[in-house]
Amino acid sequence: MTGERVFPTFSFELYPPRSPAAEVSLFESIDRLSAANPEFISVTYRPTSPDRAASLSVLGKLIREHRVHAMAHLTCVGSSYAEASQVIREFLDEGVTSFLALRGDPPDGQSEGDDFLGDLASAAELVQLIHRVQAERSQFTFEEVPGFPAAKRLRSGEKVTIAVAAFPNGHPRSRSRAQDIDTLLAKQAAGANLAITQLFFEADEYLTFVNEARSAGVTMRILPGIMPVMSLARLRRTLELSGESMPRKLLAALEAAPDSETAAQVGIDACTGLAKDLLAGGADGIHLYTFNRSDAPLAVLRGAGLLGMSSQPA
Ligand code: FAD
Secondary structure: OOOOOOOOEEEEEEOOOOOHHHHHHHHHHHHHHHHOOOOOEEEOOOOOHHHHHHHHHHHHHHHHHHOOOEEEEEEOEOOOHHHHHHHHHHHHHOOOOEEEEEOOOOOOOOOOOOOOEOOOOOHHHHHHHHHHHHHHHOOEEEEEEOOEEEEEEEEEOOOOEEEEEEOOOOOOOOOOHHHHHHHHHHHHHHOOOEEEEOOOOOHHHHHHHHHHHHHHOOOOEEEOEEOOOOOHHHHHHHHHHHOOOOOHHHHHHHHHOOOHHHHHHHHHHHHHHHHHHHHHOOOOEEEEEOOOOOHHHHHHHHHOOOOOOOOOOO
16 A cells, blocks of 8 residues: 555455355455455454454455455454464465554453453554564565666565554543544554544544644544444444444434435435545545445445545555
8 A cells, every 4th residue: 555546545344254144245245345446445353263264364355356455454352472473474474465453352251441452452562563573574675676687676675554543532441632642643653654543423523633633743644434324223233332422413314214225325325425524624535334235335435426536556
């Protein structure tokens, strides 16, 4: 994700399938989402061995069959330094060169107060470890010297893209806005070069946060992470997972929808409106949480005028 880029970009998040039927439907979504030419597609991560293998398999498919820039989520949960380094090597071996470094959600059956991390205590430490493992693997490469066909020169190894999470409405553990911005600055200082936000529902929440982050010295791109929420059940579940507060307008519109088809359209329209407001406010990209679907995310991009634009990194 280096070189020239056409702005604004768009990108997608997927999660690994949990059943054969889910796999079939995910593969259909991948066909359609990758054909839209996103900047990247990211794949979520849980630290258990079958979940990790499932993430790796989706990432491998994106890279080899679809030639899409694939971003692997990784977390600090439950790993020693040696284990975390080994996982990073496994992903690099699969051809992954972009990571989203996260502290991680508590494993099933545990909560925020429990001690569920390993040697790595924060996303910033994971950012540093990814850089270190990558640097150990490819310290130098050789490149052609223009005009001198027989010559080769040394170039420092390929750099990885390391994204991190940002929280426009504050992380649930954070005591203040200043702490959220300081945490983001610490991740940038550790070597992160892209941020993706937690879900939010009002453009001002993102735009104000980005302004404050810029004033504090955050220079990396901050992509707004948004999602078409197409049912009341999905809205409730999403808020439960993210800790965000209830968006009253969307709640009322979903409650008033007479059937599931109307509710789905309400969700798509709300997300399209949000995407347009974000772009008008200066966001240079839109990251869509897809829930492994393609219709709604593509409808949002179409409505926001982003489909058909090349979002491919050069
Ligand atoms: P950190 O940057 O390490 O910090 C979390 C927060 O805790 C900070 O805001 C900071 O204010 C506070 N904090 C940090 N250190 C301290 C301290 N010492 N004392 C007090 N407060 C402190 N989870 C998964 O398990 N798998 C995924 O694939 C996944 N994908 C995600 C994708 C995105 C785009 C986002 C936004 C989140 C994702 N998550 C995922 C959830 C994420 O792991 C949780 O939100 C987690 O609680 C925070 O992760 P972080 O990387 O921001 O953590």
